Amino acid sequence: MLEQNEKYAMELIIAKVKEGDTAAFNVLIDEYKSMAFTLALKLMKSREDAEEVTQDAFLKAYKKISQFEGKSKFSTWLYTIVYNTALTKLRKKKLPIDDSEFNQEDNLSSYSESDNEWRKLQKQERSSYIKQALNRLSREDQVVITLFYLNERSLQEICEITTWELSNVKVRLFRARKRLLKALEGLLDHEVRELL
Amino acid sequence: MKEFDISDKELQALLKSDGLEEPSADFNASVLSKIEAFEKKKTEPARAPKWILILMGFLFIAPSAYFIFFGEKVLSDRTATGLEFPSLGFGLSNKFTFVLLASMLVIGMTLFFAGFLNRQTTQKDQVKKG
Numbered sequence: 001m002l003e004q005n006e007k008y009a010m011e012l013i014i015a016k017v018k019e020g021d022t023a024a025f026n027v028l029i030d031e032y033k034s035m036a037f038t039l040a041l042k043l044m045k046s047r048e049d050a051e052e053v054t055q056d057a058f059l060k061a062y063k064k065i066s067q068f069e070g071k072s073k074f075s076t077w078l079y080t081i082v083y084n085t086a087l088t089k090l091r092k093k094k095l096p097i098d099d100s101e102f103n104q105e106d107n108l109s110s111y112s113e114s115d116n117e118w119r120k121l122q123k124q125e126r127s128s129y130i131k132q133a134l135n136r137l138s139r140e141d142q143v144v145i146t147l148f149y150l151n152e153r154s155l156q157e158i159c160e161i162t163t164w165e166l167s168n169v170k171v172r173l174f175r176a177r178k179r180l181l182k183a184l185e186g187l188l189d190h191e192v193r194e195l196l
Numbered sequence: 197m198k199e200f201d202i203s204d205k206e207l208q209a210l211l212k213s214d215g216l217e218e219p220s221a222d223f224n225a226s227v228l229s230k231i232e233a234f235e236k237k238k239t240e241p242a243r244a245p246k247w248i249l250i251l252m253g254f255l256f257i258a259p260s261a262y263f264i265f266f267g268e269k270v271l272s273d274r275t276a277t278g279l280e281f282p283s284l285g286f287g288l289s290n291k292f293t294f295v296l297l298a299s300m301l302v303i304g305m306t307l308f309f310a311g312f313l314n315r316q317t318t319q320k321d322q323v324k325k326g
Contacts (some may be wrong), residue, residue: 004206006287016298020235022228022231022235025228025231026224026228029223029224029227029228029282030224033218033223033224034216034217034218034219035216037216037217037218037219037223038217041217042295047217050217050219051219051223054219054223055223055227055230058225058227059230060323061323062231062234063234063323064323067323067324072322077324081324084323084324092284110247124212127213129215130207130210130211130214131214134211145211146211149204149207149208149210149211149212150211150212150216158318163225177207180207181201181202
């Protein structure tokens with residue numbers, strides 16, 4: 001029931017935006033700016049660039065709101081615009097899109113004391129390690145992790161946003177998760193070694 | 197030894213506990229001011245870039261002016277050389293025919309350039325339907 005009401009409210013807001021109501025669009029900005037900015041930041045890796053990309057994406061969404069027919073969620077449509085705007089900007093800046101900054105095969109030992117160490121850590125410390133580990137991943141790994149775990153997008157929605165094949169999304173997500181855990185393990189191993 | 201692992205739920209909870217990144221405080225204002233500028237621009241009449249105006253002036257307006265003043269003379273000179281031109285005048289004076297053709301050409305090219313510019317703008321802001 002609550003979900004139905006939310007959907008109805010969103011339809012009303014979008015109808016108002018289609019009529020040119022900027023106050024209604026401000027509501028959409030408030031609702032989605034953090035998610036959109038987080039996604040842009042994973043790709044751009046600079047707050048300034050991410051902010052520019054997110055602003056441009058919102059502007060494009062406003063200009064093209066008539067093309068939004070409600071076939072998908074508004075958020076999915078918006079993230080598609082954010083993703084494509086970020087890729088265009090990366091291409092303009094001639095930055096590699098699929099960068100493998102982190103090669104877990106070379107950097108990490110397969111087995112360690114890190115599992116026990118992880119259990120001992122406080123929640124806040126764990127969160128900090130996750131952040132560091134996430135930053136070691138490639139752009140595409142960060143995108144798929146952010147969309148799936150943080151933005152709670154389904155695999156199908158990730159396909160819509162990134163235009164990757166479903167099988168590709170599944171493989172990427174599986175590998176990205178594995179790489180994230182390896183990176184985490186590496187960070188914890190390093191900590192243990194420093195303590196010894 | 198067991199490989200390091202955490203559950204999907206735990207991973208999600210950790211990623212979420214770290215929270216989402218927040219843009220700057222004036223983010224909304226910046227987007228809204230861009231929208232305002234866009235709306236203002238939309239109501240203004242479309243303006244062609246200067247280089248197009250200069251090109252059009254050079255390619256069409258100058259020859260039209262030339263034919264208006266010297267068209268009849270040029271045509272009669274060429275007819276005197278023995279070359280035959282099919283008559284397109286339909287009983288109208290040569291000067292009037294040239295003005296008419298030149299005007300049609302200018303209008304046609306204007307429509308072509310307008311379409312070209314419009315297509316460029318559409319391609320730049322292309323967004324997938326949702």
